[in-house]
Amino acid sequence: MRTLDLTGVICPMNWVRARLALEGLGPGEALTVRVDPGEPLESLPRSAEEEGHDVTIDGDRVTIVKR
Amino acid sequence: MTLSDSELERYSRQLVMPEWSGEAQERLKRASAIVVGVGALGSPAATYLAAAGVGRIGIVDSDAVELSNLHRQPLHYTPDVGGAKAENAAVKLSFLNPEVQLEPYPVRLEPTNAGPIVAGADVVVDCSDSFATRYLVNDASCAEGVALVEAGVLGLSGLVTSIRPGRSACYRCAFPVEPPEGSVPSCREAGVLGAMAGIVGSIQALEALKLLTGVGEPLLDRILQLDGADLRQTIVATERRAGCPACAAVPAAAESR
Numbered sequence: 466m467r468t469l470d471l472t473g474v475i476c477p478m479n480w481v482r483a484r485l486a487l488e489g490l491g492p493g494e495a496l497t498v499r500v501d502p503g504e505p506l507e508s509l510p511r512s513a514e515e516e517g518h519d520v521t522i523d524g525d526r527v528t529i530v531k532r
Numbered sequence: 533m534t535l536s537d538s539e540l541e542r543y544s545r546q547l548v549m550p551e552w553s554g555e556a557q558e559r560l561k562r563a564s565a566i567v568v569g570v571g572a573l574g575s576p577a578a579t580y581l582a583a584a585g586v587g588r589i590g591i592v593d594s595d596a597v598e599l600s601n602l603h604r605q606p607l608h609y610t611p612d613v614g615g616a617k618a619e620n621a622a623v624k625l626s627f628l629n630p631e632v633q634l635e636p637y638p639v640r641l642e643p644t645n646a647g648p649i650v651a652g653a654d655v656v657v658d659c660s661d662s663f664a665t666r667y668l669v670n671d672a673s674c675a676e677g678v679a680l681v682e683a684g685v686l687g688l689s690g691l692v693t694s695i696r697p698g699r700s701a702c703y704r705c706a707f708p709v710e711p712p713e714g715s716v717p718s719c720r721e722a723g724v725l726g727a728m729a730g731i732v733g734s735i736q737a738l739e740a741l742k743l744l745t746g747v748g749e750p751l752l753d754r755i756l757q758l759d760g761a762d763l764r765q766t767i768v769a770t771e772r773r774a775g776c777p778a779c780a781a782v783p784a785a786a787e788s789r
Binding site for chain 1: 547548
């Protein structure tokens with residue numbers, strides 16, 4: 466499973482970096498990112514869901530399963 | 533080819549578009565575009581190509597900036613009057629995006645140099661202001677198998693079409709009869725509103741970006757006609773013409789981009 470520490474990376478750069486990492490994965494593969502609380506933790510999972518990926522949140526860790 | 537941190541930040545607002553991707557951005561970075569004419573259409577077209585991150589942009593224009601150009605050619609400013617348009621545009625665009633390689637060609641496009649200038653490019657954006665140059669650009673792009681975005685603007689009306697030589701109708705397929713010289717007023721003689729040219733030139737940039745990245749559906753075998761007076765648009769279907777002297781003998785370009 467790929468992981469990416471995106472703490473300290475503001476919107477939308479955190480989603481830019483997560484998207485680029487997702488591009489390197491196949492369907493069904495997972496990416497876990499750590500993001501800051503507040504806007505990043507609210508906005509990044511929503512962006513991922515809007516593109517059809519499965520998203521689970523555990524604390525500050527967001528796991529995105531590529532569709 | 534990877535994108536630097538500053539490129540990721542520069543292009544972040546297009547990289548987050550669902551339709552876009554890092555791969556699309558890298559394709560742009562590897563791409564080469566030729567903009568023919570950097571006036572009313574070429575100013576916005578070249579600006580958006582440079583801003584979006586097309587790796588190499590050649591700018592062909594032999595004219596000098598005139599005071600009467602400035603109302604519709606937003607790359608050229610009042611202190612630039614008298615300077616060469618191609619070089620002025622390259623300077624301005626290098627301020628906008630230093631990641632882009634800019635190549636000014638301060639020459640008039642002629643049958644002798646058109647082929648060598650467009651050869652090797654991934655897309656040609658025809659922003660010229662005469663029918664003679666438009667047919668020349670079409671023929672050279674077809675002969676070299678380079679994708680092309682054609683457009684024209686006059687007064688408050690404009691048209692745009694995209695061409696993949698060998699696969700879709702070329703400009704000569706759509707308009708097989710060249711208007712005799714002087715029969716149609718060029719924008720030099722007729723009026724044109726800068727904002728309308730800006731719309732049409734921006735559509736040309738959008739088409740070129742689509743052709744380069746594979747995102748969206750370019751105006752292939754379709755001509756967009758736009759009337760600025762009421763902003764009504766019409767799309768006219770075109771098709772390849774058997775025996776077209778420009779593109780009939782062109783083999784379909786590889787499905788690379």
